[in-house]
Amino acid sequence: MNYDYIIVGAGMGGLSAGLNLAFNHKKVLILEKNSLPGGFVTTFKRGRFEFDTSLYDLMDYGRDNHVGSLQRLFKKYNIELDPLLIPYNIRIKSLDDNFEEVIKGEIDDWVLRLEEMQSGSMSTFRSLLPVLKEIHEALNALRKNRKNIEKDFPNFIKYLDKNAYEALLDLNIPDKTIHVLGYIWIEIGSPLNKLSFIDFAECMYKYIFKRPVALTEKSIDLSLKLAKRYEELGGKIHYRSCVSEIKDIDGKKEVILTDGTTYKAKEVICNLSERYVFKNLIKENHSFANQKENARTLSMNGLVIYLGLNKSYQDLKLYNYRYYQFQNLNSATNIKSMKKFSHHTIEAIVPNIVNESCSPKNTTILVLKTLYMSDVWNNVNKTNYYQTKEMLANELIEEFENAFNIDIKEYIEEMEIATPFTFEKYTNSINGNIFGYMRLGYDNSIHRLISYEEERIPHLSFVGSSSLFGSGVDNAFYSGYYITEKLLEEERRND
C-alpha cells in the first residue's frame, strides 16, 4: 500500500500534520497504536466522573483581536470549538519564604498587585509588554522567512542570546516580580537563568495577550473532532496499528507494524521523539541522529492525581482555577528539588471554575500534579511501584491540604493516580516524559527553527512536543502545520 505521507501517531502533532496534508489533497495515512486519537489529549471515566487527562489550558487559541495560531488553523479546516476564557487568578504559596499570594483579575489588576508587593513593578511591567509583543512579531516573521529581522525588531536581536533572568533584570523588573512571573513557566523545565528570554517572552505573550482558554467539551471530543475532519478531507487513519520498524529502501520509506503489515511512502512523519524512533523503530545505525540525541535533554515527567470530590467547589472553598505550591521563590531551586521524590512543588487545577458542568452537580474535579526530572523514577520497579505511587499521592494530597487550608481527603469519591509509567505505556514518550525536550541554553526554539533545514533527516520528519516549538497542545499542533508546510514547499520546489 503506497502513500505520499505516513504519519506515526495520532497525537496533536500527528493529527495536525494529517489535517494540513489532507487539506492539500495528499494521499496520507495515520497509524495509531491505541484505539482512539489524541495521545495525551484524552479522557477517562471513573464512576460518575469523566476526567480530562491533560488539557486544562489551551494557549495560543486567542480571543477578539488577538487571534492565536490554533484558532486560525481550526478556522482553515472548518473545525469549531467552544472556548472558555480562563481567569488569570492563581494562588501561589512558597514554603521557605512564607510567601502566599492570590493574583486575581485582569492584567491591570495584576499590575496593581505586583506594585503593592514591590514598588516600582507597575511601570517596568508595563514597559515589558511592548517588548513581548515585538518578540512575538519577530518570531512570526522568522517563521515566515521574512528578511530584515534585525532592522524591524531591535529588541529581538538585543535579547536573542539572553536568558530570561538576565533580560528581565535588564528591563528593570524587580526581583519579586521576576520570581512570580517565573512560577508560571516552571513547566518548561528550565530555571529562568537557563531559559531563553525569547521562549519566555513568547509564552508570556500568549498568556497575557491571547490568554489561555479551556474547552466546554471533553478532551477526547476535541481529538475525535480533529480525526473526523481529517477523514472528511480524505485522510486515512488506522487504529490499533503499532509501528515497530521504519526502513529506508531505495529512497522510499517502509513502515512495518507489529503484525507484519507493511506500508510504503515517500516521507514518514513521526509524532514521537527522535530518541524513541532511533532507539526502537530504526534498526540501522544512524550516527547523525545519535549525535543530535546526545545534545538534547529530556524534560520532566510527573505524577498526576485525578480526584472526583463529592462536594461543590464553593463548599470546598476551591475558588481558584490554578494553585501552585513551591518550596522556594527561586526557580533554579525549585527545578533542582524535582531531582528527588521528597519535594514540594504542586500544581492544582479546578476545572469546575470555568466549566461547572465538567462534573456532576455538587461535585468537583481536582487535579494535582507534581513534576520530576526524567530519571527520578528509574529506581522504581515492579516490587515497589504501587507502594511508591500511593505514598506519593497521599503525601501530595496532605501537602496541598496543609498549604491552602482546604479539606479534600474526606470528600474523595474517585481517585486515579497516573505515573510516568502510565504516560509512557499510553503514548510511548520516553520515561513518561510530558514536555518533550527541554528548551535549555542554545537548544531553544530559535536555534531549532534556524537549524531545521541543516538538521533535517531526508524523508523523516518529527512533529509534536519533541519537535521545533516545544510542548503543549498549541506547540504540538503548530509543529504539525509548520513541518508539513515545509514539506509541501519542498515538493513544489522539486516538481
Ligand SMILES: Cc1cc2nc3c(=O)[nH]c(=O)nc-3n(C[C@H](O)[C@H](O)[C@H](O)COP(=O)(O)OP(=O)(O)OC[C@H]3O[C@@H](n4cnc5c(N)ncnc54)[C@H](O)[C@@H]3O)c2cc1C
Ligand atoms: C497531566 C498533563 C497536563 C497537561 N496539561 C496541558 C495543558 O493544560 N495545556 C497544554 O497545552 N498541554 C498540556 N499538557 C501537554 C500536552 O498534553 C502535550 O504536550 C501534547 O498533547 C503532546 O502532543 P504530541 O503531538 O507530542 O503527541 P502525543 O500526545 O505524545 O501522541 C503521540 C501519539 O503517538 C502514538 N504512538 C506512539 N508510538 C506509536 C507507535 N509505535 N505506533 C503507532 N502510534 C504510536 C501514541 O499512542 C499517541 O497517540 C499536559 C500533559 C500532561 C501529561
